[in-house]
Amino acid sequence: xxxxxxxxxxxxxxxxxxxxxxxxxxxxxxxxxxxxxxxxxxxxxxxxxxxxxxxxxxxxxxxxxxxxxxxxxxxxxxxxxxxxxxxxxxxxxxxxxxxxxxxxxxxxxxxxxxxxxxxxxxxxxxxxxxxxxxxxxxxxxxxxxxxxxxxxxxxxxxxxxxxxxxxxxxxxxxxxxxxxxxxxxxxxxxxxxxxxxxxxxxxxxxxxxxxxxxxxxxxxxxxxxxxxxxxxxxxxxxxxxxxxxxxxxxxxxxxxxxxxxxxxxxxxxxxxxxxxxxxxxxxxxxxxxxxxxxxxxxxxxxxxxxxxxxxxxxxxxxxxxxxxxxxxxxxxxxxxxxxxxxxxxxxxxxxxxxxxxxxxxxxxxxxxxxxxxxxxxxxxxxxxxxxxxxxxxxxxxxxxxxxxxxxxxxxxxxxxxxxxxxxxxxxxxxxxxxxxxxxxxxxxxxxxxxxxxxxxxxxxxxxxxxxxxxxxxxxxxxxxxxxxxxxxxxxxxxxxxxxxxxxxxxxxxxxxxxxxxxxxxxxxxxxxxxxxxxxxxxxxxxxxxxxxxxxxxxxxxxxxxxxxxxxxxxxxxxxxxxxxxxxxxxxxxxxxxxxxxxxxxxxxxxxxxxxxxxxxxxxxxxxxxxxxxxxxxxxxxxxxxxxxxxxxxxxxxxxxxxxxxxxxxxxxxxxxxxxxxxxxxxxxxxxxxxxxx
DNA sequence: AGCACGCCGACT
DNA sequence: GTCGGCGTGCTC
Numbered sequence: 001x002x003x004x005x006x007x008x009x010x011x012x013x014x015x016x017x018x019x020x021x022x023x024x025x026x027x028x029x030x031x032x033x034x035x036x037x038x039x040x041x042x043x044x045x046x047x048x049x050x051x052x053x054x055x056x057x058x059x060x061x062x063x064x065x066x067x068x069x070x071x072x073x074x075x076x077x078x079x080x081x082x083x084x085x086x087x088x089x090x091x092x093x094x095x096x097x098x099x100x101x102x103x104x105x106x107x108x109x110x111x112x113x114x115x116x117x118x119x120x121x122x123x124x125x126x127x128x129x130x131x132x133x134x135x136x137x138x139x140x141x142x143x144x145x146x147x148x149x150x151x152x153x154x155x156x157x158x159x160x161x162x163x164x165x166x167x168x169x170x171x172x173x174x175x176x177x178x179x180x181x182x183x184x185x186x187x188x189x190x191x192x193x194x195x196x197x198x199x200x201x202x203x204x205x206x207x208x209x210x211x212x213x214x215x216x217x218x219x220x221x222x223x224x225x226x227x228x229x230x231x232x233x234x235x236x237x238x239x240x241x242x243x244x245x246x247x248x249x250x251x252x253x254x255x256x257x258x259x260x261x262x263x264x265x266x267x268x269x270x271x272x273x274x275x276x277x278x279x280x281x282x283x284x285x286x287x288x289x290x291x292x293x294x295x296x297x298x299x300x301x302x303x304x305x306x307x308x309x310x311x312x313x314x315x316x317x318x319x320x321x322x323x324x325x326x327x328x329x330x331x332x333x334x335x336x337x338x339x340x341x342x343x344x345x346x347x348x349x350x351x352x353x354x355x356x357x358x359x360x361x362x363x364x365x366x367x368x369x370x371x372x373x374x375x376x377x378x379x380x381x382x383x384x385x386x387x388x389x390x391x392x393x394x395x396x397x398x399x400x401x402x403x404x405x406x407x408x409x410x411x412x413x414x415x416x417x418x419x420x421x422x423x424x425x426x427x428x429x430x431x432x433x434x435x436x437x438x439x440x441x442x443x444x445x446x447x448x449x450x451x452x453x454x455x456x457x458x459x460x461x462x463x464x465x466x467x468x469x470x471x472x473x474x475x476x477x478x479x480x481x482x483x484x485x486x487x488x489x490x491x492x493x494x495x496x497x498x499x500x501x502x503x504x505x506x507x508x509x510x511x512x513x514x515x516x517x518x519x520x521x522x523x524x525x526x527x528x529x530x531x532x533x534x535x536x537x538x539x540x541x542x543x544x545x546x547x548x549x550x551x552x553x554x555x556x557x558x559x560x561x562x563x564x565x566x567x568x569x570x571x572x573x574x575x576x577x578x579x580x581x582x583x584x585x586x587x588x589x590x591x592x593x594x595x596x597x598x599x600x601x602x603x604x605x606x607x608x609x610x611x612x613x614x615x616x617x618x619x620x621x622x623x624x625x626x627x628x629x630x631x632x633x634x635x636x637x638x639x640x641x642x643x644x645x646x647x648x649x650x651x652x653x654x655x656x657x658x659x660x661x662x663x664x665x666x667x668x669x670x671x672x673x674x675x676x677x678x679x680x681x682x683x684x685x686x687x688x689x690x691x692x693x
Numbered sequence: 694a695g696c697a698c699g700c701c702g703a704c705t
Numbered sequence: 706g707t708c709g710g711c712g713t714g715c716t717c
């Protein structure tokens with residue numbers, strides 16, 4: 001330990017003691033604050049804000065990794081300081097802006113800032129970093145600024161691409177004044193200058209980003225999955241191909257990237273030059289230089305939810321980052337989520353509607369099966385069958401189904417009760433017509449199955465997965481090519497040639513030129529799911545599928561009537577979202593309120609809930625209520641706290657304090673194996689909407 | 694998490 | 706007397 005070094009300096013010394021305030025890369029809530037370390041002389045100038053460092057913790061010999069957050073000359077800490085051990089890399093990878101974002105996102109969710117930083121900063125790759133540093137030194141000689149900019153005239157400053165489908169200049173104006181807006185995507189497909197077919201939303205977002213680049217600012221474009229990412233990148237490539245965008249201006253954050261690719265793209269974001277950053281939910285944390293736009297495609301897609309602690313969805317991060325950076329914020333989608341609707345009703349987010357209005361041709365149809373013997377094969381109503389047959393003469397037809405596989409459910413052929421696995425009681429299903437039935441949970445083949453109710457030994461197929469629907473459609477349309485796209489084998493695009501494209505919801509490929517008809521077959525089944533948010537979700541899936549149709553091509557929705565059908569026909573998802581939100585308000589369900597799930601020992605949960613009630617007294621006490629506790633895993637219990645947005649900060653700080661308090665007193669492992677890890681006695685998770693399903 | 698400090702039981 | 710049990714608390 002070298003702590004005595006600081007004490008040797010007399011107060012009158014010339015050299016001021018430089019102190020690095022360091023965030024430790026620790027999972028422990030107790031350590032989620034800044035620690036002060038003296039910067040030794042040989043690291044002065046190297047230990048700057050943003051760099052990764054190694055520092056001693058508690059005693060010499062034990063080192064922890066961390067990031068320098070701040071360098072000051074006056075230590076806030078009165079005890080004797082240890083010294084920074086080592087600067088791991090000179091590159092300041094944690095920018096001031098991203099640190100501030102991580103801190104606030106963590107605070108909002110009662111989580112560790114270091115957990116958020118781990119999402120924001122990819123693991124270091126030494127070779128990649130060395131190569132980048134070398135390139136930086138060569139590319140940017142500090143003296144030749146004028147000639148440099150002449151050589152690399154940003155093409156995007158020459159001719160901004162049109163943002164069509166809205167009032168002239170409407171989107172551009174919103175971007176210029178850095179507005180927060182919900183943008184209704186034009187529900188059709190379009191061809192890029194490079195010849196690729198993409199959803200028009202992709203070209204809209206690409207044009208928005210290029211326009212922002214023309215303002216000298218970066219954009220972050222966040223999409224839920226890689227198929228959306230491919231469309232958006234194709235749209236950007238289209239602008240590259242006509243010289244409206246330089247390919248070096250695009251940076252990627254992609255789940256498919258290798259560690260070195262990811263780090264290379266991350267480093268490129270750190271460069272001074274504004275960029276268009278395209279990626280999945282992690283992209284929301286990219287260290288964009290001079291951020292001018294944050295745009296989310298289809299914000300309600302569950303893939304925007306971060307599965308890692310502290311589980312903050314990209315839209316929540318986007319809202320925090322928008323406030324910190326002052327960038328424009330765009331929620332682009334076909335349907336309107338209740339979440340965005342709430343922000344619109346608060347006038348926190350403005351609406352930009354289509355202008356002129358492009359209306360898909362949606363036809364609701366009753367689910368009554370046809371009397372036509374061909375249509376009966378596929379259980380398709382006559383009108384839908386006729387539509388499909390006619391459309392198939394000229395181009396591809398999309399058939400959206402609810403579930404993948406063949407027959408999702410098997411039943412006993414004598415008593416009709418659902419068949420269960422004899423190993424684990426899971427549901428049995430069939431992979432194809434002749435496949436041996438297997439368990440959907442444990443995968444065991446049901447070899448010598450007998451019904452637990454009536455001793456029957458044969459099955460009946462119940463329900464239709466994508467491949468069974470495909471098989472049936474193949475019989476109904478004998479000469480037609482049938483393409484299946486589902487969770488296991490999903491396609492990004494299909495050609496313009498006639499074909500039946502059977503896809504599970506969310507896995508629909510883009511067709512060149514758009515589908516000549518869209519059939520939404522499993523509406524009833526999709527709606528039958530027992531969930532509070534099922535209507536909102538169905539509307540999103542259906543809207544997205546309908547938006548893949550060619551202009552004026554019919555989209556037939558089978559077996560769905562009432563308000564949902566009316567919403568699709570009039571394409572007024574906003575109105576539906578408003579009535580959904582009103583229902584959630586009366587029920588006190590998200591997004592009308594927020595949630596915090598508190599799990600732990602009965603005592604720790606009870607005391608956390610008590611502190612919560614103590615922290616919001618008086619008139620605010622009505623803004624919070626607690627459901628439970630109910631039994632959870634082990635001998636733990638779970639309570640759900642519902643609270644108004646206005647007391648969110650209080651709830652988060654109170655629960656955070658309870659987590660830290662409980663982190664200290666660990667329970668003794670009574671009679672547990674030696675390697676047993678004691679779980680924390682209190683865990684908190686914010687805005688887990690699945691908990692109410 | 695680790696690791697030190699601290700205050701009670703059976704041992705050379 | 707003291708070696709060591711692990712409950713409690715801190716980490717710049």
